[in-house]
Amino acid sequence: MDDLRRPGSPASRLGRRRALTAPAVAGALVRALTDRFPELAGTLWTDEDTVEVQIDGARSVEVLSRLRDDPELHFWYLADAAAADYGVGEHFEVVYHLYSDLHPAWLRVRARVDRSSPHLPSITGLWEGAMFHEREMFDMMGIIFDGNRDLRRIYMSPDYRSFPQRRDFLLPDDAADSSAAGVNPLERPETWDLSRFSEEVAHSIDPILPLGTSAMAPGPEAAEIEADETDADKSRPR
Amino acid sequence: MDWDLVLGIARFVVATTLLLLLTIPTAFIIIQMELKVIALMQLRYGPNRVGPKGMFQSTIHGFKVLAKEDVTPDLVDRPTFTLAPWMVFMAAAMSMLVIPFAPGLVAFESSISVVYFFAILGLSVVGLLVAGWASYNKYSLLGGLRSAAQMVSYEIPLTLSIVGVVVLTGSLSFTQIIEWQLQHGWAVIWQLVGFPIFFIAATAEINRTPFDMVEADSEIVAGFATEYSGMRFGFFFFAEYVSLFIMSAITVTLFFGGWLAPWPFPAQLEGFIGTLYGLFWFFLKTYLFVFVAVWMRATLPRVRVDQLMGLAWKVLLPVALLNLLVTGVAVVVFNLSGVQ
């Protein structure tokens, strides 16, 4: 890490004399990888500035720690960690992008995860900063990282039950034009007064309402006044 | 019947009423000044729609606040929540009683008006603390505690810095201090160290930038006033600007000769013309200091709580004590005292 501190070090000059287009530039990296991980040689793949390797999810910590600590590889920076879903019946994939001063290419490590039991060892021990990446993957995809001590939802509220980034989570095609107009299913039925959005929903919910919903039993006067307001905009709070 | 007593009471009542009424235009003028001056410093126009050149904008703001709903949140401590703004405003308004505006134009002539002034001014901290506690809001609580710590700390250098003037003039009455300055020149010449201490401590005492962490927007929302709305918030708002006026007035009175003109002839005139002449110079000098405070607000960031307390206890207090020592020695050695 010390050589990084000096602005004039070979590491910092590396970018200036690099040409991007030739895959041959990645040759040194490919050789180093096949030397150290002969079992992964079959999965190696390169494009103009990326070298890709596929591993099994269970091995991710072992492979990533070797990639980070090996002096000839020295992938010290975790550029990205993301998950991809290949659909029901297929598998998940957790993709790590790494950067090293010694090699001009991004290294992409694709870790395969079983979709029926989406467990993967956490890499927060290697890079603390993977914490938010893993929390996001848990929130969006439902992948569980064993060993992560703060695996809670990061974007959606804690009581949310679905995983929006999965392929089987479909967006409403055009919610405003559908029959469900006005009721966004996520508008928190336990906190919202649904009678404000739709009368039918209000009639179907339990008569004992939690506090905060407008359960003021309307007297006959109020009912009278309500009656001639059928054309009022029910989506607005009164 | 003791007609003197009756006349005295009548004079007091009239003067108090007039001063209470004076607070309203004072606050409006200072708010307008702040709106406009800060706008110009920030390369904006500032309010320019209401009245000629937007002159009535602050008045409109004031009346708007008066007409807003006054919310009392559910869990607040109602009696103290209601009382706090009143305490803060009255503390500010009552301390105006002893300010000498012009020769003979002082509501409450007393030989210990300096003591009265600082005693009453100290009351406003109680109001702020009560407001912070009663609001049932953590931001308010933090604001209240900050105001208590800050104002209690700064009372000490503030008071010590004027003791120099008191020793020099030998009087605890504002009027006599001004008369001493008529003879000897402005006190700021004699108190070159005392005046900066007083000015810094006064700025902190009235929670102005850069010592405004009591209501620091970016940290604790609106501090003690977070839960206040309507006219109760208006009282805080008014009190802030009235205090600014009062502090500037006291700075002028103690260090810059009060109603005296900046040149010796005629520093002071007689009769009705003299009153007007004194008023003119008094307000000119006072608003100059108000302008300085507004200027600081547009320019400076806010200091941190620990730096603020450190400044009070580690710098201002020792320097104020040293200043007092030097002043006392000088008064004895050169026999400068106003007490002949």
Add this chain to the structure above:
Amino acid sequence: MTAVDPETRVPDPIELDRAEEARLHAALGVDLPPRPGDEYAGFDTVGIPDRPPQTEREAEIYTLDEGEMLVNMGPQHPSTHGVMRLVVKVRGEVVVDLDPVLGYLHRGIEKLCENATYTTVLTYVDPMDYLSSMHNEHAPAIAFEKLYGIRAPKRAEYIRALVVELNRVFSHGLMMGFLALDMGGLTPILYGFINRDETVELLSAISGQRMLFNFFRVGGVNWDVSDEFISRLSSWRSNVGRSIGDNEALITENEIFTARTKGMGVLSGERAIALGVSGPNLRASGVPFDVRKAHPYSIYHELEFEVITHSAGDVYARYLQRIAEIKQSLHLIDQIVDQMPHGPVQAQVPGIIRPKPGRAFGAVESPRGLYSVYAISDGGPNPYRFRMRDPSFISLQVMPVLMPGHLIADTMAIMASLDPIMGGVDK
């Protein structure tokens, strides 16, 4: 005064509310909240969510020791830079622990992009990091061009570099203002906005939009720059130094400012790397990692510049880092305008593109750090998977590391020095 007949009196609605509330509470068996005169609820007991903690960390933050209190900053707070919630555990004024709660601006942009064609993705990513929309478009443009196997013309690459550097100038300029604003200085933010407004007007002259520019296309840019634009640019260029200098004069040497920022929130280089911090925040800790140098994209390998670093790693260093980068960007803009070649600005690309199945990773250096896009194509008109890595999202993890031991007043200063933009954090 006429006496009111209780039978015909219309009851006060607030009374009705109270009665109804009491009835509901009785029906549900819930305790009424304390009214005045009831026992006063103490400050130390409220604040912990009424569900069991889900993780170790959550249990840790919500476990209060003697004399500690939770302060909730946000989601609406004057200076959380958008909608973010900071649960701050304080002992007096000293922060003991801090937990950022995100998601108040989660708009599901990734999912929407997966349902949009490649061209429209470039409009969806604009509002992510809304102070650097040009960079937001740059990264997916790079990734999609890799996927589709084309390159933008040379002139288009120069125009891209020009607009992203312009964007960097006003983004860093606003950061100076926000930092001062969070410390109570009112004026620097206005000066920063003058600069920003001039710059976005300049950018809207070529993109047609003032803030969310939507200027990049797959294989080029939307419009060519005209001579008129270049002349406007040069007049802007002659003014901008002065306006940045004005702001600097207000802040940089100010004693209150330096006393509040020097030595505060120190982040070491090793810790910053481990936490995934990037961009100016990382370079202010002494690590010379700049994507423009480390992995050159666009035409940055043709431009002369050095990676700027500061070693202190505190708030003041992060501030100085931004100032230095503004000057560097102005230098880059000069070079770009000098070297700009002639030619087309858009490659021949159909309206709906269907890249061959594959994966691509595109990374740019945004004003907040490494902004990257990972796109998977399945041969269809939409990206199969579209992933964005936003630098300010990752930088926010620094807050719980830096804050303990500092005062509440420093929370906002440290956060402003990290310069997170919640649109990017929450996607």
Add this chain to the structure above:
Amino acid sequence: MAVTTPGKQDPGKQDPGKQDPGKQRPALKEPGHKDPGAILTRDSGSERALVPTETSAPIIIPDQATGDALLREFGMEEHPKGGFHGLLEVIPTRADWLLDLIRANSLWPLLSGLSCCAIEMMSSATSMNDIDRFGMFPFRASPRQADVLIVAGTLTTKMAGPLVRLWEQMPEPKWCVAMGTCTTSGGRFKRSYSVVQGVDRVMPVDVYVPGCPPRPEGLIYGLLKLQELVKQRRGQWTTYVDRGPQRLAWEGDVR
């Protein structure tokens, strides 16, 4: 304000066909709603118990209300003579006019931005487009002191609760400006799983400012329109009795 006599309409001023639908105030629904201008006395013969006194004085009806339909709009169908009586009531009505003028010229927005539009909202307050000119004071940090809630940016389902809470914390009279297409309809994020499709689903809105984001001039134009609304007492202006029960607790509260 229009002055008319019972049974006789002033054709020059009040053409029912020309009524602007936006000028109709929301109908009064709550029992016990007090029309501030109405002088009510008890009438034991009436079912509703409250009817106005009989006078033959000119009736001053706010907002040029004429005809039965309009009277019903004001909740005055039971008051055949309308709400205002006698010459002296000119004074309270003029006072209202003055108060509205004051309110319109002193609209303090809440310092609350949600996303992209917040930057343009700030820009409208800064030197280039200075809304301080119109008395829109530098933004208040506490909702208790604000008049206008400018919803600037996408409203997500997670933020909806806190935003409504802010709205409820603001004291009456208060107004809401929806800035940008995201707040008016969901905008470009309309299909998203976590975005409220228009802020008017959760709170009343007075002025919609389209644009993504609107230019600062657009916001200023919207706020000037709001000033007109305030002066004419149109829009969602209500009194405090219309609020309904307040929520006391929200998920994730840390108080």
